[in-house]
Amino acid sequence: MLDDSVIAAMPYRPCVGIMLVNHEHKVWIGRRVPKWECDGGAELWQMPQGGIDEGEDPREAAFRELYEEVGTRHAAVMAETEGWLQYDLPRSAIGKALNGRYRGQKQKWFLMRHQGKDTDFNLIPTDGGEIEFDAWRWVEVEKVPGLVVPFKRQVYEQVVAAFAPYLKK
Secondary structure: OOOHHHHHHOOEEEEEEEEEEOOOOOEEEEEEOOOOHHHOOOOOEEOOEEEOOOOOOHHHHHHHHHHHHHOOOOEEEEEEOOOOEEEEOOHHHOOOOHHHOOOEEEEEEEEEEEOOOHHHOOOOOOOOOOOOEEEEEEEOHHHOHHHOOHHHHHHHHHHHHHHHHHHOO
16 A cells, blocks of 8 residues: 555646536536446446646647547537646555556546537547447536546536536526
8 A cells, every 4th residue: 555655746647627518508427437446336427538648738638538538529619627626536546547657637627519419429439449438418517526436526516616607598
């Protein structure tokens, strides 16, 4: 087990997150395929997110991740978080999740409007990569934080609060 000083010295993985909304202001949320032993349970829903490659612009990373994870490019950016939001992994996941190199993630979030049809979504990666989600659905924005794993909940609450002004009907 890693001690506190080792964990404190570990970096946060740079990452983007996407709140994809439809014309009804409902949010796309996918059920994650478990990746590590602490990842089980019923609360495996999340919005698309993923790492930023070396030298990659966060906005470009958001569009790349959206395509890699859910198979669509039919979206337009409506807003982005001013700064970075971060979360720590549960202690039991440190050294296992995120290739064992990070204590958590720091994320730049983007609000995007889906401009296509539901049939645009394809959860099977065309590049042979790993499947991130095995199911998806549209949900009301206020329900999103309650559907995610507890260690990500605070970030999701911040994302919902940051983008709420753009989602008024």
